[in-house]
Amino acid sequence: MTPLDGPRLPAKSGKTRQLVVFLHGYGADGNDLIDLGQAWRDLLPDTAFVSPHAPEPCAGAPYGRQWFPLTFRVHNERWDGARQASPILDAFLDAELKREGLDDHALALAGFSQGSMMALHTGLRRRKAMGAIVGYSGILIGPDDQPLSVLAPEITARPPVLLVHGDQDQVVPPMALPYSLEGLNALDVPVEAHMRPGLGHGIDNAGLRLGGDFLARAFART
Template identity: 35%
Template sequence: MKLKRETLELGSNIQHAVIWLHGLGADGNDFVPIVPELGLPKDAGVRFIFPHAPSRPVTLNNGMSMPAWYDIISLDRTKNVEMDDLLATVDWISVLIDEQVALGIDPENIILAGFSQGGVLALHTALRYSKRLGGIVALSTYFPFADETIAEMPKGYEQIPVFTAHGTHDPVIPVTWWHDYAPKLEEQGFSVVAKSYPMEHSVHPQEIVDLGAWFKDQL
């Protein structure tokens, strides 16, 4: 599937790409306003891509249709998504990465970022893509099938830098789910920047500052 998307470029000599995936019920415009707040140079040479998830019925939403990367079956973290459903969407994002590679961007200069559902997809796509990417940003999310995915990922992928953050008062995705997956990545040798903030299921101003600093290190 060729996903519709919003695109924002910093500079004309584009050498890096950030593919940023929104959460359930939102769209690609959700995180566009954050880019200027990251404090990156105007000539950073970065293309930000914000794809729109297609609308689909969501079981947890009584079958009502809304923008969603995959169906959410229940509130049980271990049973709320089918692997086949998730992997189908991983293929869509892999196509987006392929497009950027075809435009001349090295895979190690491509970062996958995502919030909530988008974070799940960022983690799974980055650890399954055919070449090692340049970074993962996982915001207010969780990591279903983490053990299987980490065990099956190609050797060397633990070199992918990770920025992961969560709200301590998140009522949608409990912070305990974050405490479950972030240490697993660290145990595998990933360089993980893990931050928590006094917020619910949202984005904190200090989080944007910290994320901007992390982006500067990677770019």
């Protein structure tokens, strides 16, 4: 199993009580999202941040990484890819919690694009529910040509989820937001969703504020 690692930010207060793990998109690496932690440090002063590099080199971006391949030509490509990558991410999360002396309720995942897919796939299958999941420009993955309700037997954890998507996204279509929202509702996962007007495949300042506020509320509840 390939170990993960990446850039880190310590808790601003000097005392780590929560941990946010960033999961980057296809063709990027952990450096792509770690600065989100800088934006959230004042709001989450007791939170440490880590942004691991995905386990595989990316065929479509020579200097980037991928959680799983994307060719858009293979049946169940995302489903099979997420299932293969999830144990690697799971092991990393367990190791990070042990490293910080924290329980799952003090953990949150914040993913972008393919990283959002991984956050939802792995976070809903943990042994215990984490504090929160924030997904930007992603989608809840299921087997091709099957309703998301077929996932129900696999769902072992139901943390609160925030989904944010741009209505001009040309990479992961905007319809992914209502599709994922409907699926999470059917699986009894608490979810809040926001479509950002005029936004393409990215994270804008409003989405950044939504994510930070959502995490602060989730950690306060736990």
